Amino acid sequence: MKTVFKRTTGLTDAETHYCPGCTHGIIHRLVAEVLEELDALETTVGVASVGCSVLAYHYFNCDMTQAAHGRAPAVATGLRRVLPEDRLVFTYQGDGDLASIGMAEIVHAAARGENITVIFVNNAIYGMTGGQMAPTTLLGQKTATTPEGRSSQLQGLPIRVSEMLATLDGAAYIERVSTHDPVHVLKAKKAIKKSFEIQRNRQGFSMIEVLSSCSTNWGLTPEESLKWIKSQMIPYYPLGIFKQQPCIGEES
Amino acid sequence: MKTVFKRTTGLTDAETHYCPGCTHGIIHRLVAEVLEELDALETTVGVASVGCSVLAYHYFNCDMTQAAHGRAPAVATGLRRVLPEDRLVFTYQGDGDLASIGMAEIVHAAARGENITVIFVNNAIYGMTGGQMAPTTLLGQKTATTPEGRSSQLQGLPIRVSEMLATLDGAAYIERVSTHDPVHVLKAKKAIKKSFEIQRNRQGFSMIEVLSSCSTNWGLTPEESLKWIKSQMIPYYPLGIFKQQPCIGEES
Amino acid sequence: MKGNEVIGEAAVYAGCRYFFGYPITPQSELVAYMAKRLPEVGGCFLQAESEISAINMVYGAASAGVRVMTSSSSPGFSLKQEGISYLAGAELPAVIVNIARGGPGLGNIQPSQADYFQVTKGGGHGDYYTPVLAPSSLQEIVSLTREAFRIADEYRTPVILLGDGMLGQMMEPVEFEDEKPLPKVREKKWATTGTKGDGPPKTITSLDLNDTQLEIRNNTLQQKYAAIKEKEVRVDEYLLDDAAYAIVAYGTVARIARTAIDRARKKGIAVGLIRPVSLWPFPATIISEYSSVLKAILTVEMSAGQMIEDVRLAVEGKAPVFFYGRTGGVIPTVDEILQQIDRLTEEVAI
């Protein structure tokens, strides 16, 4: 018997506190698998943010530090500027964390070309605090703070973070992926792996935006939630690579 | 005798504290002239920021409030959401204020399509505090905090704010202008006027980025400084319109 | 209604129509409530991108002379410190809610009173104080929210309403009719609403580059604070007439203490409760007066000991001051407080 799929050693033995069907769990696993495959668990320092993934430091089997809400890119910068070059540094941030309170930090980390990997979990909502509007909440989407649905007049249009950061010269690699079916999960893993490789090559800032579900706060079942990603989110947040700087070898 | 040019009533009687030749003076005058021409002095509330223009509230002949460093867009938002629709609200911010500490505030004001006008004075440096690096400081430019010149490796590449904000759907009008000679000063004025008109039409967020000089901290004479804008800044910060949403009339 | 929602409705009742906030447990229900309620009454709710933006939006709205509120919980409240200092410096009225939780750092979301120092003294930079009101029941939320807006307008100052997760999350019956609504905002001539031909332009600022001028500004503030100290002290006294001992406690802890006192009284111990309702201005005079006749004072807090400093400053050695505190979101129990009362009687007996 060959083992086709087993739990990665990139995760600790802890059971997660996530809601049933929450794709945070899938994304955790992908990052952990990549770190294991890159043999990087012993040379990586991760930065957990504040959001449902606040306890990420319990789950990843590498050194972890926990940052204040929105400030993970700054904390990662502190680590990056201090640690030896062979270390890998990543942040794991939600859309409230990264795109709302932490907007200045992410823009500047990207502009500086800070050599870190950012895993950006976009679930179009604040999960942790009970389903308030995020900067990525879709128009018309009902949340605790947009009881009538998000309106462009009152709350403006959702921010496409990948597209925006791609305008910055410091950003080396930016891709948006999704978790709504096995094929896209595989693609997501490939993107995550690539971003860590780019960091290893010291090419600068990279970010993988992962479309993720929050069935609890969307008021859908886990399965419906994945369909909602496909039918509602992807049309507004198209998947793909938004920035890819030539590899160091390829330059010239 | 016809008066071809005289001091606008949009300015108070106060003499400014700016250094000799500082183009903040010109930009003040342009905004004031526009407000006078639009007959808007009595219906406008301006928001001064923290930077050399911190005392702007002494100079503009309209109601003014003074905001914390970087937070002028939030203060303007507070005003905007509270004041009657016929009022005009503008911020006047430097590049340190707007593009560094205030990055989250400006991105979100733009994303919300907040119906305000932002006058963004980009002089590639922190004037007020004695010439430190700004996010807009050019590569190689020597400042108090980049004594060897800004390096892309250490400090990353300068941020082109107009280009970045133009990716946001909420932004209605974004233009970059300059003050380095009389022709461009006239163009700058036209752009500023347009942005206030857009606000009047309730079309949403507009920002005019004005390239400006800081001879004191650049270590040049006022005249040399204007040449430096032309030869060094404009190549990296091209002039022009980066976002122009169809006029309300033009929509459909 | 949950405590958080009561705050919201009470604010509406007090004439507040504008709210700028950012979600944080355990106060998020207030934000959600305002999102739903304010549009119904013709007001505006806006979710800010951060606590910093929220407090600065409040600064803008207050500049325009309206009644405006924001709210947060401990870490978010820390982020507002610069903004609060600006509001105080520019003399802008606003009400800021802090539903405190366990700290320091990220801590947890359980109730705490460890922000006492922050709201009564430290907070932001410079010489300023903010009146701080600490309700201990949902009904009191209604009256104190009203008072918060009155004080803010009357003295042109930010006012803090301090609760904890327990108060924010609990439900109990509330009547609004008993409370008079607050009169409409009277005209704020200083507000920057556009001159509309009505005199010279107005400016709102906290800047004064000249030190002498800034000192004058500071003296004005200090005079205002002296007036508030004189007129706005609020305290609740319970079973103090014949008391040999007193507990000093505020907010939800005072409720638990009260139950403990009732039980202690049944055991024949003459203990009463001094409940500061305004934490700043602190009811120092009253405590000072009682301290001359009391055998001992016990301060109970959900903190490692913060209000006790104000108690000790008031007592000035006239009676021994004991302390009992729980931290990290642990709520002191009635039994624990009873034990402390026993300790008190024993130690003083010795």
Place this chain on the structure above:
Amino acid sequence: MKGNEVIGEAAVYAGCRYFFGYPITPQSELVAYMAKRLPEVGGCFLQAESEISAINMVYGAASAGVRVMTSSSSPGFSLKQEGISYLAGAELPAVIVNIARGGPGLGNIQPSQADYFQVTKGGGHGDYYTPVLAPSSLQEIVSLTREAFRIADEYRTPVILLGDGMLGQMMEPVEFEDEKPLPKVREKKWATTGTKGDGPPKTITSLDLNDTQLEIRNNTLQQKYAAIKEKEVRVDEYLLDDAAYAIVAYGTVARIARTAIDRARKKGIAVGLIRPVSLWPFPATIISEYSSVLKAILTVEMSAGQMIEDVRLAVEGKAPVFFYGRTGGVIPTVDEILQQIDRLTEEVAI
């Protein structure tokens, strides 16, 4: 060298190689100095996009176990409050400089001591303290910067170095050779530097969702603070042996007070100086002891009265405590303090 630059060189001398800062008058020279100096010694300077980013970069760097510094002035310091609370909660060593200026709000750039409350008590949310050292001369900057790093490492705590614009801007001769450099950072086993096969992964956090666990964490902090209170009190006593009166003042004001005391002594008034060098832990015991033998105490501050609370808490009514303060960046003069000393002798005589 200006005071600000002396801080920078002293930090380098103490083994600090990392600095994350944001410019603000009157401390910008320190930022500029580090920008130039750190690359020379193989370190790294980074201008952060804001004070908030700076303190969080410090959090990251401290997580990795290095000696790291940031600095700001009052409004910027307010913005760091959340971050400082996180550093305290996660028990990370770092040195934070506050070169205070006139407030509240934007205020001005003149010297001030009105951040005393903020740095010694209030500051961020939750039950934590940070040791605060307040040098009063450039030479003392050198030794106290060194001490700040020692204390930070020894107790795993953020430490604050508090100065004011006067100290930051002035120049006077300084010797570095007199001071021992601080030994290299000893291995910090808790630091998150990548496990490198060396045991299980480490985590740094201030979160504890369980209240009992968070209380244990808080108790650990409180024990640490008790140890610091016991071992790290620093105070400078001047002409106190025969004194009938004492001035309590810190930082630059203490220098002015000292000159005033010299002059008063010439007039035959037996006045001395108690200069708290550590503001937290506050030299309460020493002041308490002196207060039993002194006729009166005068607290002089560049504030509306902040440290005086700690003085009164120490004195507990044993001697009258008077206050003289200037605000808004106005520096009290020698003559003014002399007049206050006269007032003191008169009032006590009555």
Place this chain on the structure above:
Amino acid sequence: MKVLFNEGWCKGCGLCIAFCPQEIIHLAEHLNRKGYRPAQVVDQDKCTSCAACARMCPDTVITVYRPDRKQTAVS
């Protein structure tokens, strides 16, 4: 046994069920220690070891094995 469910970890979210091409995964009738109805496969033979279930499981409940290919199958 081609798929092995770590029952105690399962939260009964049903994502494995939704993506199993063989439609052989179901929620059990009983509750696990967490209070969820855990997913399970009765008919292991129908499993193709495609691992779609494991890839979609947010809680790393599932391990997938593939029987060594028989020589015969190759020929």
Place this chain on the structure above:
Amino acid sequence: MKVLFNEGWCKGCGLCIAFCPQEIIHLAEHLNRKGYRPAQVVDQDKCTSCAACARMCPDTVITVYRPDRKQTAVS
């Protein structure tokens, strides 16, 4: 008088000088109350009232007049 300099406000920055197409503006020898050498035009006749100076002056020092066009000029 086609250009009028509000001498007390001038900071002697020289921008008017740099942009005057007629090259008729100079810094005076004396200092104004602010301590700067103020800009001045001696040869007003050469001025074309183009207002380039005024447009570039950061300190609104300059007022520019244009003489009414003579009828003759039109013909």
Place this chain on the structure above:
Amino acid sequence: MVEELIIAGFGGQGVMSMGQLLAYGAMEEGKHVSWLPSYGPEQRGGTANVSVVISPQAVGSPVIDFPTSAIVLNTPSFERFAPLVRSGGKMFIQSDLVDCTTQREDIHCYSIPASSIAEKLGNQRVAGTVLLGAFIEKTGILSKGSLTAALNQVFGEKKKHLLPLNIAALEAGQRYICDF
């Protein structure tokens, strides 16, 4: 008489709304009441409990150290609260999900297969209401009438159709417990 009740279970089991229903019911009767929730870190799943104090006088502490009654809907909650119930107090156990019994002889313990009962009524989801029926029947703290009024208030116009089912559940709970 002051009733201090804790209802505890997994998140998602409706613990909070059960408490809320009792609180509204108490208000109907003009009693003083407080309702205080406590959640774990999880949004869904994980444990949650709510403290309800019903009292003739103003409620002092809304925190309950030692409840007079407890309703437990899962095993961890049983384990946590069984030792805390006051001597002479009552414990209501959702026995479809908890198969423990306490050794304590100083408290009354009622095992109620609430899901099974609810299922018989046609909808698993009213298991909580069944338990409430049992609770009011045994403690007598509130009448069925006030709880029905509370249900009415909670459902409002929109969910009015759920009322009959819930009343039936209340009654089923009451009936079941009579047999003890």
Place this chain on the structure above:
Amino acid sequence: MVEELIIAGFGGQGVMSMGQLLAYGAMEEGKHVSWLPSYGPEQRGGTANVSVVISPQAVGSPVIDFPTSAIVLNTPSFERFAPLVRSGGKMFIQSDLVDCTTQREDIHCYSIPASSIAEKLGNQRVAGTVLLGAFIEKTGILSKGSLTAALNQVFGEKKKHLLPLNIAALEAGQRYICDF
């Protein structure tokens, strides 16, 4: 003897570096010294002043309320500091820029056309050094030697060529003041 000197003028007139030069000179002589600047809001232009205390013992307050000497380079500074100079103190006025004289008879007042003198030496910019020459000559607080050493230190290798001019300016200032 403690010398408490304030130098005041417009920003950009070199007030700060004049103070710095004196401070270095004092250190050369092993004296205690403090240097404390004070700026207006302007980066350039506006007023600025610096307080220099030179003392045989450790300097207490670096702030000077009533200077023993003042060097003033513009009219606002003259107006501000003339009333503050201590009785018996000295005031040095850059008379090319300030045409005021004080009514006070209890202080010594020296008008020095420093720009004119400097111009004669070939460079307007050494006006400040001329004033310093006058200052040390009249107060005797520092020797020309230590000030020369200070100049040497400040200029370093790069600006070494400026040394002779500055020494000449120092001497010119000294010479000019002798006539008073």
